[in-house]
Amino acid sequence: MFSRKLLLMLTSFLLVFAFSFSAYAENVIKLGCAISFTGSKSRTGKLYVDSYKFAVDKVNEMGGVNVNGKNYKFELVFYDDKSDPTESARLVEKLITVDKVDFLLGPYSSGITIPSSIVARRYRIPMIEGGGASSKIFDKGNKYIFGTLPRAGDYFRSTLEFLTKQDPRPEKIAILYADDKFDVSVGEGAKAIAEEMGFEVVEFEKYSEGASDFTSAITKAKKAGAEATLVAGHTEEAINFIQQSKELNYSPNLLALTVGPSEADFRKALGKDANYIYGVASWSAEMNFEGTLFEDTQAFVKQFTDKFGYDPDYHNASGVADVAIYKDAVERANSLDPQKVRDAVAATSGLKTIYGPVDFMDNGQIIGSSVVLQILDGKVRQVYPASGYDAVYPMPEWDKR
Amino acid sequence: MKGTLFGFALIIIIGIFVPFTAGNFTIRLATDIVIFAILASSWNIIGGYTGYASFGNIVFFGVGAYATAVLMSKAGLGFYPALILSGLIACVYGFAIGFPILRLKGHYFAIATLGLAEATKALVQNLGLTEGNSGMYLPMPEMGIDASYMFFYFNALGILLILLIVMYFILNSKLGYGFVAIREDEDAADSLGINTTIFKSISFGLSGLFTGMAGSVYAYQQGFIKPEPVFIVTKTVKMIVMAVFGGVGSLFGPVIGAVSIELISNYLSEHFLVIHTIFFGSIIILAVIFAPKGIMDIITARKKLGLSYFLENIRKNRV
Numbered sequence: 012m013f014s015r016k017l018l019l020m021l022t023s024f025l026l027v028f029a030f031s032f033s034a035y036a037e038n039v040i041k042l043g044c045a046i047s048f049t050g051s052k053s054r055t056g057k058l059y060v061d062s063y064k065f066a067v068d069k070v071n072e073m074g075g076v077n078v079n080g081k082n083y084k085f086e087l088v089f090y091d092d093k094s095d096p097t098e099s100a101r102l103v104e105k106l107i108t109v110d111k112v113d114f115l116l117g118p119y120s121s122g123i124t125i126p127s128s129i130v131a132r133r134y135r136i137p138m139i140e141g142g143g144a145s146s147k148i149f150d151k152g153n154k155y156i157f158g159t160l161p162r163a164g165d166y167f168r169s170t171l172e173f174l175t176k177q178d179p180r181p182e183k184i185a186i187l188y189a190d191d192k193f194d195v196s197v198g199e200g201a202k203a204i205a206e207e208m209g210f211e212v213v214e215f216e217k218y219s220e221g222a223s224d225f226t227s228a229i230t231k232a233k234k235a236g237a238e239a240t241l242v243a244g245h246t247e248e249a250i251n252f253i254q255q256s257k258e259l260n261y262s263p264n265l266l267a268l269t270v271g272p273s274e275a276d277f278r279k280a281l282g283k284d285a286n287y288i289y290g291v292a293s294w295s296a297e298m299n300f301e302g303t304l305f306e307d308t309q310a311f312v313k314q315f316t317d318k319f320g321y322d323p324d325y326h327n328a329s330g331v332a333d334v335a336i337y338k339d340a341v342e343r344a345n346s347l348d349p350q351k352v353r354d355a356v357a358a359t360s361g362l363k364t365i366y367g368p369v370d371f372m373d374n375g376q377i378i379g380s381s382v383v384l385q386i387l388d389g390k391v392r393q394v395y396p397a398s399g400y401d402a403v404y405p406m407p408e409w410d411k412r
Numbered sequence: 413m414k415g416t417l418f419g420f421a422l423i424i425i426i427g428i429f430v431p432f433t434a435g436n437f438t439i440r441l442a443t444d445i446v447i448f449a450i451l452a453s454s455w456n457i458i459g460g461y462t463g464y465a466s467f468g469n470i471v472f473f474g475v476g477a478y479a480t481a482v483l484m485s486k487a488g489l490g491f492y493p494a495l496i497l498s499g500l501i502a503c504v505y506g507f508a509i510g511f512p513i514l515r516l517k518g519h520y521f522a523i524a525t526l527g528l529a530e531a532t533k534a535l536v537q538n539l540g541l542t543e544g545n546s547g548m549y550l551p552m553p554e555m556g557i558d559a560s561y562m563f564f565y566f567n568a569l570g571i572l573l574i575l576l577i578v579m580y581f582i583l584n585s586k587l588g589y590g591f592v593a594i595r596e597d598e599d600a601a602d603s604l605g606i607n608t609t610i611f612k613s614i615s616f617g618l619s620g621l622f623t624g625m626a627g628s629v630y631a632y633q634q635g636f637i638k639p640e641p642v643f644i645v646t647k648t649v650k651m652i653v654m655a656v657f658g659g660v661g662s663l664f665g666p667v668i669g670a671v672s673i674e675l676i677s678n679y680l681s682e683h684f685l686v687i688h689t690i691f692f693g694s695i696i697i698l699a700v701i702f703a704p705k706g707i708m709d710i711i712t713a714r715k716k717l718g719l720s721y722f723l724e725n726i727r728k729n730r731v
Contacts, residue, residue, distance in 0.1 A: 048686045091685050096641050100634060101444060105437040122547060122638045129635040133557050147546055147636075192546050 040076060040347065042067070042337065043088045043112030045102035045127065047119055050094025055326060056119045059142055061319055062330030063087060063116055069304045070334060076341050083341075085334070088112055092123060100126040107134045113347055114138070116333055117158070119326075121145035128156040137353040139336055141329035145192065149374040157356055157371055159329045159336070161293050161379020163193050164200020167241050169381045170267050170291055171204055173395040174239055177404055181238035181264055185214035187228055187252075188243040194220075197243035197269060213237050220245070225252045229261050239265040246271050250280045257284055257409050264405030265289055272384055273324075273391050283389070287406040290384040290391065294325040294366055297393045298382065302365035304335050311365040325366075332366035415712075416580060419664045423576070427569045431562055439561045443633065445674045446568040450626040451647070452654035452666035453575055454619045459652065460661040461588070462615040463595030464514065467648055468525030471532050472502040472620040474643040476627025478536055481548040481637055486541070491553070495567070495628045502624020507617030514612040517598075526645065533643035547638035550631055564633040571629065572667070575622045579663060582618075591615055595661075657699055659708025668707050701726065 044063060047056030067085045075082045088110050092099035099118050106112045107130070115131055117124055117140020124143035131138040132155045140148075144160035174181055184205050188198030195217070202212050213235035216228055229252075232240055240263050242252055249271030256266065271277040272290025281288075296312045305311035311331065315323045339362050341347065344355035362369040370378045383395035385402055394402035427446075431439045455469050479498035483489045489497070513524040537545045553560045582588040590611045593601035602608050631637050650673075651666075658669025676695060680688035702722045703710055713721065 049689055089685065091681050091688070093681070096636075096638070097444065097630070097634065101437070101440050104440050108435045108437045122640065125547065125549075125636040126634050129552075133552075133560075145546065147549075151549060192544075 038075075038081060038083045039086045040083045040114070040337075040341065041086050041088055041110065041112040042114055042116050042334070043103070043106030043110060044116040045090040045092045045099050045106065045118055046116075047094040047123070048089075048091035050092075052094040052119050052123070055142070056094070058324070058326040059116075059119055059330045060089065062141075062323070062327045063334060065315060065318065066304060066331040066334035070338050073304070076338050078341060078347060079345055083347075085338075087116075092118055094123070096123045096126045099123045100130050103127045103130040103138075107131075107136055112136075114337060114341075114349065114352060116140070116330075117142055117156075119143075121148055124148055124156075124158075128153055131155045135353070136349050137356055139333045139356065141333045142326065144376075146196070146376075149372075149376045153375070154357075155353060157336070157375045157377075159332050159366065159369065159377045160325075161377055161381065162200070163196035164203070165379055166197045166243070166269060166291055166293075166381055167201035167267070168204050169383050169395060170241065170265075170289065171201070171208055171210070173383045173402070174210070174265065175208055176395075177264075182211055183213045183235065183237050183239075184210045185216075185232040185235065185237035185240040185263075186212060186243075187214070187216050187218060187225075187240070189220045189222075189245065189248065190217050191220050194243040194269070201241055201243070218244075218248075220248075222248060223251050225255050226259065229256055229259050232263070233259065233261045238263050239267070241267050243269045244271075246274055246277055250277060253281055253284060253288060260409055262406065262408040266406065267291060267383075272386055278386065278389060278391075283412070284409075285386050286389065286412070287403050288386050289394075290386070291381050292325060292384060293379055293381050294328045295382060295384060295391070295393055296322055296324070297391070297398065298367070299398070300365055300367050301363050302335070303339065303363055304331065305365050308365040328366040332364040332369060335364045336362060336369060416663065420573075420576070423573065423664075423667065427573075431565050436558065436561050439565050440633075441674075441678065443561070443565045443568050443629075445671055446565070446572050447626045447630055448650070448654060448674055449667045449670035450568065450572050450575060450622055451651045452658070452670045453572070453579070454622040454626070455648075455651040456655050456660065456666045457579065457591075457622075458615050458619040460655060460666070461583070461591040461595060462612060464612065464615075465518075465522050465652070466525045466616070466619070467522045467645070467652075468527070468529035469619060469623055469651055470643055470645065470648040471525075471529040472506060472623035473627035473630070473647065474529070474532060474536065474639070475502045475505055475620075476624030477631035477637050477642045478542055478548070478627075479624070480628040480631045481550050482541060484550055484632070485548065491632055495625060498628040499621045499625040502627070503617045503621035505624075506620025507613050510613035510616035511609065514609065514616060529643055529645065529648070533639050536639045536643070542639075545639060547636055549636050550634075552635060553632065564629060568626070568629050571622065571625050576663060576667070578618075583663070587611070587614065653696060655706075656704075657696070657706055659706030662706075662708045665706050665708040672707065 046059055047053045067087050071084045075084045090102040092102055115136055115138035117138055118127055119142035121143035124140050125148055128138055132153045137155050139157045141159045143158055144163050186198055186201050188194045202215055205212050214232050214237060249268045267289035269291055272288050273292055278285045299308045301307050312323060336359055340352050340355035344351040359369055359371055372378055382393050384391050385394045392400040394400055430442050458464050458466050476498040479501045480494045483494040483497055516524050536542045590606045594608055598608055654669035654673050655666040657673055659665025677692055680691050702725055704725055
């Protein structure tokens with residue numbers, strides 16, 4: 012008698028367990044991602060891997076995604092694309108047809124994103140990517156790709172806007188840019204925006220990537236009376252540029268660089284000469300946006316640093332936003348149907364994330380904003396839009412510091 | 413002869429069987445494997461039979477891919493005309509370049525071919541026609557998803573079969589004997605009346621023809637190409653590793669090499685997300701030490717197969 016009771020109990024227990032288990036297995040939304048774990052892109056690829064995992068854990072901790080009154084957990088399926096676009100496209104194929112993922116997260120770098128996004132388009136599965144900014148990704152009418160890095164051409168918009176608000180407003184601007192794809196877009200975009208805002212571009216010059224001598228470019232800017240100089244390049248070039256500006260005593264009202272000011276190496280190499288230099292970023296750890304997954308940017312930065320032991324940069328923030336967008340879109344669509352979720356992603360409007368409010372243009376790229384940074388007392392501060400630190404404008408001359 | 417027929421039959425049967433038993437991912441994987449089999453077999457023409465270790469064969473792949481991209485998206489050609497023209501362009505490129513650089517031997521030739529690939533990449537990166545470094549889109553095939561993957565697969569398989577059949581006939585002709593003679597002793601071949609310059613250039617051109625066609629199918633399947641990935645040196649290294657792994661200087665060796673290397677690599681990266689590269693490297697090293705003549709040699713020398721076979725290889729190569 013006793014053994015029969017036990018058996019019954021055991022059976023019912025097993026049944027409940029089995030049901031709960033199968034129920035758990037059903038309530039999963041699979042997010043597939045082929046990204047560079049090895050190869051030349053793996054360093055930055057890792058930033059996205061960390062962010063995707065971090066954000067997915069957070070969503071699941073908060074109770075998951077609510078669809079039709081049921082709670083779903085996000086589950087990530089990762090593959091290593093070996094930094095090879097061939098491999099990446101094939102793996103996205105695998106994610107869709109073999110692993111049957113519901114939605115896709117993007118790889119890192121534009122060159123790899125494009126072939127993968129073509130596969131996503133063939134199967135009509137949405138892909139949100141945080142690691143490719145090239146306009147080539149978005150200008151072919153692919154309705155299934157969404158990107159959260161802003162257009163390269165808009166990079167200096169905030170800086171130029173900042174300049175229009177100064178009194179007296181500067182008139183003459185010099186733009187220098189490296190010859191790689193990204194910086195060419197930044198430079199050409201800056202020129203177009205500057206002219207649209209009524210500035211006179213007195214110098215517009217391309218230099219080869221890795222150049223170390225800027226003396227002729229600086230002399231030219233000085234002669235032309237450029238009041239603000241914008242440089243789109245890389246850290247090494249930025250350091251050389253500033254050192255040579257000092258040697259030639261070129262001190263315009265504003266010196267702004269794309270890459271450099273936000274990096275510790277730049278400040279270390281230049282010491283106190285780095286002070287007052289301006290920079291731009293699509294995102295900085297100093298910003299404070301209210302988020303849905305995290306209370307705000309500062310809370311995110313703290314939790315992230317505690318977990319991974321490094322400071323998040325815009326790659327990380329962009330990756331976290333990608334997952335937040337999916338959560339929001341799936342809940343609004345109230346369905347797991349790829350087409351409905353795709354439409355919901357496209358309709359994302361003012362979604363609050365720690366990366367900033369998210370809205371997409373018609374082509375799927377985020378309507379970006381960038382902020383103006385300035386180095387003040389050896390620290391990178393956001394000076395525009397205002398965040399509590401006042402910009403020092405014009406920059407003090409080299410001998411009056 | 414019997415073995416060769418058997419080999420062809422096997423490739424045709426397995427080749428036709430595969431796509432009807434598997435999903436699109438497997439077909440795409442199979443297409444990539446067949447493309448690699450074409451690359452390794454093409455490398456085998458110049459590297460295996462003629463004895464000139466080309467480290468820049470990827471240049472033909474890139475030229476073929478870009479020729480197809482330009483012909484299809486700029487000139488509005490259909491795929492087949494573009495495929496044939498791309499092959500011919502790569503062939504002529506190989507033949508013409510062959511004249512000056514095939515005078516070099518050994519390491520010098522290897523370095524020159526390496527330089528050729530890099531120089532061509534730089535050219536493509538800076539031409540307006542190829543849209544510079546930012547890459548080019550190709551038109552999408554106007555057919556269903558499943559049909560398009562079948563299409564790419566059977567085109568690749570067709571090119572591989574044509575390549576193997578052409579090679580089979582060449583090897584049994586004066587041309588093929590000429591290649592092998594050059595590999596064994598170029599001066600002797602020269603003194604026997606073989607026009608070594610022409611023969612070597614033909615060999616290089618043939619290698620280019622099929623590699624270019626492989627690049628063409630690749631580009632159309634990929635839908636978008638950039639200079640860096642289609643001119644990447646590691647792909648040449650992969651061709652050589654595949655040819656060596658399968659068996660240099662044998663008709664089916666590179667095909668076996670391509671299939672086994674890709675399957676091993678795919679299996680490893682599926683199961684070990686990051687450290688697959690270490691395992692993969694170790695397998696290659698072990699293979700080169702224990703079976704330097706490749707899998708083909710193990711198959712054909714089966715009467716001797718056993719521990720003694722591997723030990724003999726080690727002795728012979730003085731590891």
